[in-house]
Amino acid sequence: MDEASIARRGLSPRLWLAGGWLLLALLAAIFAPLVAPQDPLAQDLMLERLPPFWLDGAEPGYWLGTDSLGRDLLSRLIFGGRIAFIVAFAAATSACLLGSALGLIAGYVGGWADRIISRIVDVWMAFPPVLFAILLVAVLGTGLSSVILAIAIIDWTRFCRVIRAEAMSQARMDYVESARIAGYGRIGIMLREVLPNVLPSVVALLSLEMGIAVIVEAILSFVNLSISTDDPTWGSIIAEGRLSIHQAWWVLVFPLITLILTVLSFSQFGEALKARFDPVLR
Amino acid sequence: MSVNVEPCLDIRGLSAVLPNGQRVLRSVSLSVHPGEVRALVGESGAGKTMIGKAVLGVLPKSVRIVEGEMLIEGEDLGRLDPKARRTLIGARTALIPQDPLTALNPSRRIGAQMIDRLVRILGWNGEKADKRIRQLLDEVQIRDSERVLKSYPHELSGGMRQRVLIAAAFAAEPRLIVADEPTTALDVTVQKQILRLIAQLQRDHGTAILFVTHDLGVVAKISQKVSVLYAGKVVEEAETAALFEAPQHPYTRALMAATPRYTDPYASLKPVDETVLAGLAAEIAAADQAWRPRHD
Numbered sequence: 236m237d238e239a240s241i242a243r244r245g246l247s248p249r250l251w252l253a254g255g256w257l258l259l260a261l262l263a264a265i266f267a268p269l270v271a272p273q274d275p276l277a278q279d280l281m282l283e284r285l286p287p288f289w290l291d292g293a294e295p296g297y298w299l300g301t302d303s304l305g306r307d308l309l310s311r312l313i314f315g316g317r318i319a320f321i322v323a324f325a326a327a328t329s330a331c332l333l334g335s336a337l338g339l340i341a342g343y344v345g346g347w348a349d350r351i352i353s354r355i356v357d358v359w360m361a362f363p364p365v366l367f368a369i370l371l372v373a374v375l376g377t378g379l380s381s382v383i384l385a386i387a388i389i390d391w392t393r394f395c396r397v398i399r400a401e402a403m404s405q406a407r408m409d410y411v412e413s414a415r416i417a418g419y420g421r422i423g424i425m426l427r428e429v430l431p432n433v434l435p436s437v438v439a440l441l442s443l444e445m446g447i448a449v450i451v452e453a454i455l456s457f458v459n460l461s462i463s464t465d466d467p468t469w470g471s472i473i474a475e476g477r478l479s480i481h482q483a484w485w486v487l488v489f490p491l492i493t494l495i496l497t498v499l500s501f502s503q504f505g506e507a508l509k510a511r512f513d514p515v516l517r
Numbered sequence: 518m519s520v521n522v523e524p525c526l527d528i529r530g531l532s533a534v535l536p537n538g539q540r541v542l543r544s545v546s547l548s549v550h551p552g553e554v555r556a557l558v559g560e561s562g563a564g565k566t567m568i569g570k571a572v573l574g575v576l577p578k579s580v581r582i583v584e585g586e587m588l589i590e591g592e593d594l595g596r597l598d599p600k601a602r603r604t605l606i607g608a609r610t611a612l613i614p615q616d617p618l619t620a621l622n623p624s625r626r627i628g629a630q631m632i633d634r635l636v637r638i639l640g641w642n643g644e645k646a647d648k649r650i651r652q653l654l655d656e657v658q659i660r661d662s663e664r665v666l667k668s669y670p671h672e673l674s675g676g677m678r679q680r681v682l683i684a685a686a687f688a689a690e691p692r693l694i695v696a697d698e699p700t701t702a703l704d705v706t707v708q709k710q711i712l713r714l715i716a717q718l719q720r721d722h723g724t725a726i727l728f729v730t731h732d733l734g735v736v737a738k739i740s741q742k743v744s745v746l747y748a749g750k751v752v753e754e755a756e757t758a759a760l761f762e763a764p765q766h767p768y769t770r771a772l773m774a775a776t777p778r779y780t781d782p783y784a785s786l787k788p789v790d791e792t793v794l795a796g797l798a799a800e801i802a803a804a805d806q807a808w809r810p811r812h813d
Contacts, residue, residue, distance in 0.1 A: 346578075409620040416573045417634050418607025427633070431624040513624075 250507035253500040260497055264316035272296050273307035275314040275467050280305050284483040302472075302486045303479045311467040312493055318461075318468045319497065322383055322452040323445035329387035330448075331441045334394025339433070341395065342402025343425050353399070356392045364389050368451055372460045379462050382455055386448050393447075394440055401433040435512040442505025446498035453494055469494050523591050524548040525693045525725040526572060531585030532808075533567065533576070533749075540805060541567055541580060543750040549693060552723045554716075556736040556757065558772075559746035560789075565729040566615075567749070569695040572727065574606045590692060607638050611686040613696040613715070617678035617703075621670035628666030631685050638689045653684035656721070657714055676707035680714065687718050694719075696728045700735065712738060733776050737761060745769050748801055767793045
């Protein structure tokens with residue numbers, strides 16, 4: 236890879252736009268107490284349903300307006316981002332580790348291992364994912380860790396299927412055969428020869444999965460099955476916004492935009508990363 | 518060849534079957550002595566590559582060996598446990614593959630891949646392996662070894678990759694190299710250079726080679742001995758010079774007649790005679806009829 240091609244790819248607008256939004260949202264979430272203009276939980280009935288800053292009747296300091304209890308929407312979105320990112324990273328990483336490991340084994344080892352793992356995946360995917368998530372959280376109890384666990388338990392199959400197919404095609408390659416001749420065992424070949432070649436797909440899927448995890452968490456919040464109702468999450472803000480759509484549309488619209496931008500950025504970022512990681516596309 | 522020298526590779530009566538019971542190798546016997554090049558020639562589907570894979574322990578799962586022995590420097594592969602077999606094959610043999618495009622890991626740099634193998638097989642440290650690799654790249658006439666070591670496989674041409682693979686095959690000083698049609702996937706102009714390189718390194722290192730090919734021209738250039746394979750059966754075995762002078766088996770004669778001549782390539786291009794093939798088919802059918810695997 237020469238300098239020119241690094242520079243050329245580095246300027247991919249997709250990577251910059253998606254990565255820029257994610258970085259902005261992530262930094263805002265991390266430094267939420269410093270960045271947020273107001274306390275996200277402070278209610279003030281004198282300030283209820285203030286419109287965003289460009290409309291008449293807006294108050295300075297409440298940029299995106301307030302909800303029906305007078306809480307600052309921007310601050311709530313920023314604090315909600317904390318939950319969204321924690322869930323995105325933790326759930327997607329767990330799903331990725333579990334799914335990729337099983338997919339690698341099924342694809343490379345084949346035979347009985349493949350048959351067992353593939354049947355489990357088939358059964359798993361027959362469950363409607365959102366219902367499955369709601370069911371799992373209902374059983375596990377609400378709270379951050381059960382939301383993360385539920386998403387990981389549901390979505391590992393996504394990784395497993397893709398990585399299995401890729402590992403299978405890698406296993407037929409001559410360089411895998413020559414590693415076998417050189418005396419490497421199964422685990423050595425999986426980690427040394429197969430894994431580096433499926434890594435671009437793992438990275439792309441991981442990023443995509445983070446977006447999906449954000450959606451699933453929002454859905455669970457929406458039906459009031461995520462974490463405690465005090466902490467703002469994007470899903471719970473959307474749920475509240477739905478009730479006051481005719482009086483204060485912004486309470487619904489801004490969290491939706493935030494959610495869509497974030498999910499879209501995760502998927503685009505993943506694709507752009509894949510293109511950069513893949514030595515043949517590079 | 519002197520009788521008291523132990524062969525590098527000794528295959529005795531090797532038979533293999535597919536799950537449907539069809540025989541793919543029919544009591545194959547052949548040996549390669551130290552420092553010798555044995556060509557294994559035959560048309561596609563004859564089982565040449567299968568024999569190479571059997572020796573290297575990488576037969577597809579569907580192919581089952583039902584009888585016969587394979588000895589590498591006197592050690593019977595069938596008697597070793599899988600781990601010991603893998604270690605033995607790794608240390609004493611190497612492969613020069615047919616397709617240089619898929620034989621190198623696309624996502625790892627050439628240098629890292631080559632060094633890894635040496636560290637694995639010989640237990641060397643990275644520095645020593647690095648030195649050895651550079652020396653071998655020099656031997657295969659790669660001048661800008663610095664750049665090649667840092668490259669990914671797709672950044673090199675097919676001929677360059679095949680040179681790298683030849684260097685890698687010889688690097689750990691194996692006793693036996695299986696060369697599986699190493700020039701087939703290359704340009705005609707590059708083929709000659711690669712063949713010359715293999716011959717050169719073979720002489721310098723004194724390595725025995727089992728050279729799988731369908732090209733009698735290549736056989737004449739590189740080997741001292743030939744086994745002619747048809748439908749998984751060795752139909753003729755001879756010193757190369759003797760074979761070209763006086764082929765004994767009708768199939769060998771037909772195969773030679775089918776080789777295009779440079780002077781008049783089209784007129785001389787004819788398929789293997791059908792009566793010869795019919796005779797072979799009858800011969801093989803009779804042998805299969807009489808054959809019972811020993812283990813049954």
